[in-house]
Amino acid sequence: xxxxxxYLSPSTCAILDxxxxxxxxxxxxxVRETVPRDKMPLVGIAAAFCFLSMMFNxxxxxxxxxxxxxGTLIAILFGPWxxxxxxxxxxxxxxxxxxxxxxxxxxxxxxxMAFVLPLVGYAVYxxxxxxxxxxxxxxxxxxxGSYLGLNAAALLAAIEFGIQPLLFSDASGxxxxxxxxxxxxxxxxxxxxxxxxxxxEAGFTVGILAFLRNAAPSFGIETTEADSASAPVxxxxxxxxxxxxxxxxxxxxxxxxxxxxxxAQMVGYEPAGLSSGWEWSALMPDYTVGVLPEWFxxxxxxxxxxxLLVIIFRLASGAMRPSVDFDA
Amino acid sequence: MPDAAKIPGWLAVxxxxxxxxxxxxxxxxxxxxxxxxxxxxxxxxxxxxxxSPTAPVKLVLSLGAIIVNSLATNLMTTLVLLAFVLVRxxxxxxxxxxxVAAMAGAAALLAFVLMLPxxxxxxxxSAVRLxxxxxxxxxxxxxxxxxxxxxxxxxxLRTFHIxxxxxxxxxxxxxxxxRLGECALETLIALDLRSVGRxxxxxxxxxxxxxxxxxxxxxxxxxxxxxxxxxxxxGTYDGGARSMSPRAxxxxxxxxxxxxxxxxxxxxxxx
Numbered sequence: 001x002x003x004x005x006x007y008l009s010p011s012t013c014a015i016l017d018x019x020x021x022x023x024x025x026x027x028x029x030x031v032r033e034t035v036p037r038d039k040m041p042l043v044g045i046a047a048a049f050c051f052l053s054m055m056f057n058x059x060x061x062x063x064x065x066x067x068x069x070x071g072t073l074i075a076i077l078f079g080p081w082x083x084x085x086x087x088x089x090x091x092x093x094x095x096x097x098x099x100x101x102x103x104x105x106x107x108x109x110x111x112x113m114a115f116v117l118p119l120v121g122y123a124v125y126x127x128x129x130x131x132x133x134x135x136x137x138x139x140x141x142x143x144x145g146s147y148l149g150l151n152a153a154a155l156l157a158a159i160e161f162g163i164q165p166l167l168f169s170d171a172s173g174x175x176x177x178x179x180x181x182x183x184x185x186x187x188x189x190x191x192x193x194x195x196x197x198x199x200x201e202a203g204f205t206v207g208i209l210a211f212l213r214n215a216a217p218s219f220g221i222e223t224t225e226a227d228s229a230s231a232p233v234x235x236x237x238x239x240x241x242x243x244x245x246x247x248x249x250x251x252x253x254x255x256x257x258x259x260x261x262x263x264a265q266m267v268g269y270e271p272a273g274l275s276s277g278w279e280w281s282a283l284m285p286d287y288t289v290g291v292l293p294e295w296f297x298x299x300x301x302x303x304x305x306x307x308l309l310v311i312i313f314r315l316a317s318g319a320m321r322p323s324v325d326f327d328a
Numbered sequence: 329m330p331d332a333a334k335i336p337g338w339l340a341v342x343x344x345x346x347x348x349x350x351x352x353x354x355x356x357x358x359x360x361x362x363x364x365x366x367x368x369x370x371x372x373x374x375x376x377x378x379x380s381p382t383a384p385v386k387l388v389l390s391l392g393a394i395i396v397n398s399l400a401t402n403l404m405t406t407l408v409l410l411a412f413v414l415v416r417x418x419x420x421x422x423x424x425x426x427x428v429a430a431m432a433g434a435a436a437l438l439a440f441v442l443m444l445p446x447x448x449x450x451x452x453x454s455a456v457r458l459x460x461x462x463x464x465x466x467x468x469x470x471x472x473x474x475x476x477x478x479x480x481x482x483x484x485l486r487t488f489h490i491x492x493x494x495x496x497x498x499x500x501x502x503x504x505x506x507r508l509g510e511c512a513l514e515t516l517i518a519l520d521l522r523s524v525g526r527x528x529x530x531x532x533x534x535x536x537x538x539x540x541x542x543x544x545x546x547x548x549x550x551x552x553x554x555x556x557x558x559x560x561x562x563g564t565y566d567g568g569a570r571s572m573s574p575r576a577x578x579x580x581x582x583x584x585x586x587x588x589x590x591x592x593x594x595x596x597x598x599x
Contacts, residue, residue: 281453283407283460290404290595300411307414315429318422 005102006277017107030081044313047086057250060192072121072146083118099282121149146205158189176273245295381577383480413467436463
C-alpha cells in the first residue's frame with residue numbers, strides 16, 4: 001500500500017502533504033496530553049511492531065503482494081493519535097532509509113495508513129468491544145477494527161491512484177502518472193485487501209494484542225504502572241526481526257509499486273511523469289544491502305529500522321516534561 | 329528578660345539599603361561551564377551492563393571497528409556497523425543516549441556539510457557515505473566511553489603496553505578534575521552570594537578563585553601522596569588489572585568482530 005515516487009502528481013502529493021500538517025500538529029498535542037513520559041519508550045516498541053509487520057509481504061490474489069500495518073494495534077494500546085504519530089514516523093523511516101514509499105508521497109501514505117487506518121480502526125474497535133464484554137470483546141473488536149481500518153486505507157490509496165489518469169494526462173490522452181483509472185484501481189486494490197491482507201492485518205493485531213495482554217499487561221496507556229519493556233516483549237520483537245526474511249517468500253510487487261519498465265510492459269507506454277520524475281536514492285533500497293543476500297539485507301534493515309524507532313521515541317520521552325499529579 | 333536574650337540595637341534598626349543592580353553574567357557563565365564539564369565527566373558513572381565485555385576487549389575491538397569502518401570502500405560494511413551501533417544505543421540509559429545521539433549526529437552533520445561540494449557536483453552518495461561513517465565512528469567512541477567506568481578504561485590502556493605511571497597519572501588527573509571542579513563551583517557560588525550591589529572587584533576575584541584552586545590542588549596532592557604511602561604504596565600501580573578477568577561476553581564480541589573482518593574482506597574482494 002506504500003505509494004511510490006511519481007505515481008501521484010506533485011499537486012496531489014502537495015495537497016496531502018499540507019493536509020497532514022495540522023493532523024500531525026494535533027497528534028503531537030494529543031500525545032503530550034495523554035501519553036505519560038515514561039510510556040513513550042513503549043510507543044517506540046509499538047511502532048517497531050508496525051514497522052516489522054509492514055516488512056512481511058503476503059501474496060494476494062492477482063499475483064501482487066500486500067502487508068499488514070498494525071496501526072489499529074497501536075491505537076488500542078496508546079490511543080489513535082499516538083498511533084498516527086508512531087505510524088507516520090515508521091513510514092518516514094521506510095521512505096527515507098529504505099525507499100519504501102515515495103518521499104513526495106509521504107503525506108499521502110501517512111494520510112492513508114497513519115491517519116485514516118488507526119482512526120477508523122479504533123472507532124470500530126470501540127463500537128464492537130463496547131457491545132461484547134471482557135477480553136473476548138476486546139479481541140473481536142481489534143479483529144474487526146483492524147480489518148476495516150486497513151481496507152479503508154486501501155480504498156483511499158486506490159482512489160488516489162485512480163484519479164490520476166482522470167486529472168493528469170497529456171494531449172494524446174496518455175496518463176502522466178499512475179495510468180490505471182478508478183475502474184481498475186479500486187477492484188484491484190480492494191480484492192486483495194478484503195480477502196488476504198485484511199485477514200492478515202486482523203491476525204497480526206489480535207495475535208500481538210493477546211500476547212501483550214498476557215505477557216506484559218502494563219504495556220499500554222490504560223495502566224499507570226511504569227514498566228520498561230519486559231523480556232517477553234523484547235523476545236517478540238527479536239523473533240519478528242528474525243522472521244522478516246520470510247517476507248521474501250512472497251514474490252511479485254504490490255499493486256501500484258511496479259518499476260517503470262514493468263509498468264511500461266503492462267500499459268504499453270512509459271507515463272511521462274514517472275520517466276522524468278524526481279528520484280530519491282535510499283541508503284538501503286527495497287531493504288537490500290548491496291551484493292549481500294536478500295535475507296541478510298532484510299535482517300539488517302529490520303534491525304536498523306527497529307533500533308531507530310526505539311531511539312527516536314526514547315529521545316522524545318526525554319524532551320517531554322514530567323507530569324506531576326498534585327492531587328496524588 | 330536577661331540582657332543576653334535581648335536583640336542588639338543595630339539588629340533592630342530597619343534596613344533601608346537597596347543594593348544597586350549589577351550584571352553578574354560572567355559568574356553565572358563560569359558556573360555553567362564548570363557544571364557542564366562536571367556533568368559530562370560524571371555522566372552515567374560509566375556503568376557497564378551485565379553482559380558487557382571487559383574494558384580491554386571493548387577498547388581494542390572498538391578501535392578495530394573504527395579502523396575497519398574508515399578503510400571500507402563500500403557502504404555495506406558501514407551499514408552492518410551502523411546496525412550494531414544503533415542496537416547498543418537503544419539499550420543505553422536515556423541521558424547517555426541523548427549524549428551519544430547529539431555527538432554522533434553533530435559529527436554526521438559536520439561531515440555532510442563538508443562534503444556539500446560533492447553534492448553540488450552530482451555525487452550525493454559520497455556525502456551520505458562519509459556522514460554515515462562519521463556517525464558510526466563517533467557512536468562507537470561515545471558508547472565505549474559511556475559504558476565503561478573511567479578507572480577500567482584507563483586500566484585497559486595496559487593492553488597497549490602503556491606504562492603504569494602514565495595510567496596512574498591519568499587516573500589521578502581525572503579524579504582531581506572532578507574534585508577541583510566541585511571546589512571551583514562552590515567558590516563561584518560563594519562569590520556570587522557575596523557580590524551584593526555593584527561590585528567592580530568581581531572580575532579580579534576570578535584570579536583569587538584560581539589561586540585558591542591552586543592551593544587546594546597542592547594540598548590535595550600532598551594529602552594523596554601521604555595517604556598512598558600510609559596504605560603501602562611502593563611505586564607500582566596495577567591499573568585495576570584485578571577487576572578485568574575475562575567474561576563470556578568477550579568471546580562473543582571477539583567472534584562478532586571476526587565475522588565483521590571476514591565480511592569486510594569479502595566485500596573488498598580480498599576473500
